[in-house]
Every structure is written in structure tokens, then in C-alpha cells.
Amino acid sequence: MDMPLTVAQALQQAIQAGLPRAEAQYLLQAVLKCGRSWLISHDTDPLTPAQLERFQDWLVKRLDEVPLAYLVGEKEFFGLRLAVTPDTLIPRPDTEVLVQWALERLAGLTAPRVVDMGTGSGAIALAIAAQRPDAAVHMVDASAGALKVAVGNAERLGLPVQAHLGSWFEPLSGQPPFDLIVSNPPYVAGNDEHLRALRHEPRSALTPEGNGLSDLGHLTQHAPALLVPGGWLLLEHGWDQAESVASLLHERGFGDVSLRRDLGGQPRVTGGCWAGARRADGR
Numbered sequence: 001m002d003m004p005l006t007v008a009q010a011l012q013q014a015i016q017a018g019l020p021r022a023e024a025q026y027l028l029q030a031v032l033k034c035g036r037s038w039l040i041s042h043d044t045d046p047l048t049p050a051q052l053e054r055f056q057d058w059l060v061k062r063l064d065e066v067p068l069a070y071l072v073g074e075k076e077f078f079g080l081r082l083a084v085t086p087d088t089l090i091p092r093p094d095t096e097v098l099v100q101w102a103l104e105r106l107a108g109l110t111a112p113r114v115v116d117m118g119t120g121s122g123a124i125a126l127a128i129a130a131q132r133p134d135a136a137v138h139m140v141d142a143s144a145g146a147l148k149v150a151v152g153n154a155e156r157l158g159l160p161v162q163a164h165l166g167s168w169f170e171p172l173s174g175q176p177p178f179d180l181i182v183s184n185p186p187y188v189a190g191n192d193e194h195l196r197a198l199r200h201e202p203r204s205a206l207t208p209e210g211n212g213l214s215d216l217g218h219l220t221q222h223a224p225a226l227l228v229p230g231g232w233l234l235l236e237h238g239w240d241q242a243e244s245v246a247s248l249l250h251e252r253g254f255g256d257v258s259l260r261r262d263l264g265g266q267p268r269v270t271g272g273c274w275a276g277a278r279r280a281d282g283r
Contacts, residue, residue, distance in 0.1 A: 004046035007032070007039060014059050023068065024059075030072040031055045066200050078127035082153050087145030089205045091123035094262035095184055098236050098269045099127045101260050102182050105232045105271075106132055109179055115140060115226070117168060117183035117219060120205060122150030122161065124182055129159040138178075140164045140171060143202070168215075169222050177228045184236040185215040213244055220248040229276030234269055242267035 005013070007028060014024035029039055031051050047055065058071045069075040069090045074083055077091035078099050084090055102124070106112050112135050116125035119139035129137040139161055141147040147165050154161045164171035188195060190209035198206055208214040216235055223233045233254065237245050242259055249257045254272030262268035 004048070005052055006044050006046055008043035010047055010052065010055055011043070014055075017059060018063060019059060023062065026068060027055060027058050027062065027071065031058070065197060070200065075121075077121075077123045078130070080123075080126055080130060080153075080157060082121050082123055082126070083149055083156070084121050085145070085149055086200065087143060087202060088121040088149050089184075089201055091121060094264070094266075094268055095124065095236060096127075097260050097262050098182060098184060098234055099124055099131075101234055101269060101271065102128055102180060103131055105180055105234070106135065110134065111136065112179040113176065114138065114180045114182065115172065115178050117181060118142075118185045118205070118215075119150050119163075120146050120184075122153045124184060125150070125161050126153055126157060126159050128182075129154075129161050130157070136162070138162045138164060138172070138175070140166065140168065142167045143205070146202075146205070168218060169226060172226060175226065177226050177231065179228055179231050180234070181219075181223050181227060181231070182234045183219055185219060187212045187216055187237050187241060189238075212238060213241065213248075216241070216245055217248055220245070220252050220254075224252065224274050224276075227274040227276075229274065231274050232271055233274065234271035236269050237267075239266040239268070242270055245270040 011024050011028060015021055025036060025039060029036060031054050061071060067090050069084050070086055074081055075090050078096050082091060114128055114135050115138040117140050119125050119141045122139055125137050125139035129135060139150055144165055147163055151163050186206055186208045188207040189212040190207050216237060219235060235245055246257050249272040255275050257272040259267055260269040
């Protein structure tokens with residue numbers, strides 16, 4: 001009869017297979033539902049057969065570049081612990097820049113109306129709702145699977161966010177205008193070499209194909225119909241798309257077009273203020 005593997009032996013097995021020590025420890029902590037200090041002080045404890053089976057399954061998947069967040073089923077974002085599944089993108093720390101800017105734009109407004117377009121796991125909408133409980137926050141996604149995850153996160157966190165299933169602005173027909181529209185839409189170019197490394201995440205949430213600008217252009221073009229005069233549109237984009245997004249905003253009639261950089265100093269979010277100077281037909 002085989003001897004059960006200890007915590008230390010399982011860790012060493014993963015490292016020898018090619019997994020970085022920190023990732024191996026993270027997966028073991030998730031399997032054992034423990035903290036790092038417990039893991040270190042109990043390195044001679046044996047794993048049960050079920051624990052070992054799960055850990056070895058996760059190890060194989062992680063070596064195939066399945067994201068850690070999909071394996072453990074959660075990711076922290078703006079202080080919130082969010083459930084994530086392969087139906088949703090994994091929230092990135094750089095997107096917190098968009099949330100920070102959104103909160104700045106809402107400062108001084110009473111009971112503002114906000115909508116997060118293409119919400120995925122609900123990360124942006126829920127981060128705003130957690131910081132501004134007086135806000136009426138809405139979230140939209142065309143993926144029923146993603147929206148189910150977002151709604152589940154909202155319910156678990158006790159955040160009253162309104163969910164809408166559909167493509168971009170279509171499910172918001174009849175809604176009063178918003179003070180703020182935010183989005184982290186698909187923006188990776190269809191031929192971008194980085195897509196292979198992201199192959200386990202939903203491709204439709206990463207790229208609109210082509211040059212990556214079509215959804216950014218759609219949002220820019222149609223947002224004014226649902227913005228109050230003086231309302232803002234904030235869009236996350238690729239590091240090399242800032243000038244293109246700024247041009248889209250200027251051409252549509254947005255003012256005060258400006259940029260925020262991510263944690264690595266790369267251009268990441270561009271936004272503008274809708275003064276209501278033009279009608280939806282562009283005149």
C-alpha cells in the first residue's frame with residue numbers, strides 16, 4: 001500500500017514538475033483550506049486521497065496555463081473576493097485604476113446612476129457599489145453565464161446591483177440616463193500573440209477580432225444617448241490604443257478627454273465628459 005504524500009512532498013512534487021513554489025503553496029492552501037503559516041508548520045501532515053487527487057489535477061491544469069483563479073474559483077479585486085469561472089474574464093489589478101477614476105467622477109454627486117458595460121464577473125460594478133452604497137449601479141453582459149456569476153457575486157456580497165442580459169446598450173432601452181458609464185470591453189486585436197497565453201479565458205471577452213477597436217467605437221458612439229449632460233464615459237483599453245480611443249471620443253463630441261495609466265505606467269483608461277452638445281445623429 002502506497003504511503004500518503006505529506007504536504008512537503010506534494011509541494012516538492014509540484015516544484016519538480018515545473019510549478020513555481022509560490023503557486024504550488026497557493027494551490028495547496030486552497031486544497032487544504034489553510035493559510036501559509038499553517039502550511040509551513042504542518043509540512044509533515046499527510047494529504048487525504050481526495051486532497052491529493054485535487055491537487056494533482058490542479059497541477060496538470062496549471063502546467064497547461066489554466067489561470068490560478070479558475071482553479072480555485074475566486075479572485076480578489078478592489079478588496080472584494082469574487083467568484084470567477086471560465087465564463088468570465090479574471091479581474092486584473094490594472095482595472096482598479098478604472099474604478100478609482102470612476103469613484104473620483106462620482107464624488108460630490110448624490111445617488112448617482114452608474115452602468116458597467118460588459119461586466120463579466122461584476123468586478124467593476126460591485127467595486128463601485130461597495131464604495132458608493134447610495135449609487136444606483138447597473139451591470140450589462142451579453143453572456144448569460146457571465147451575468148449569472150456577476151449576480152451571484154452581488155448576492156453573496158449583499159450589494160444591490162441591477163443586472164441586464166444583452167448586447168451593450170440594447171437591454172437598457174427605456175432606462176433614465178446615467179451619470180457615469182464604465183467599461184472594460186474586448187479590445188485585444190484578433191491577431192495579437194498574447195491571445196494564446198489567454199486561451200483559457202473567454203475569447204469573446206478578450207477580443208472583438210480585427211484591430212480590437214470595434215467595441216470601443218460602439219460604446220463611444222452610442223453612450224451619449226444614455227448619458228446626462230456632464231456625464232462621463234470611462235473606457236479601459238490596450239497600452240497602444242490610447243490615441244485611437246481619445247480620437248473616437250473627440251470625434252463623437254466628448255470634452256475633457258483624458259487618460260489614466262495602470263500600475264505599470266502604461267496608458268490604460270481613457271475617458272471624456274458628454275456636454276450634450278450634439279444629438280445622437282451627430283448634429
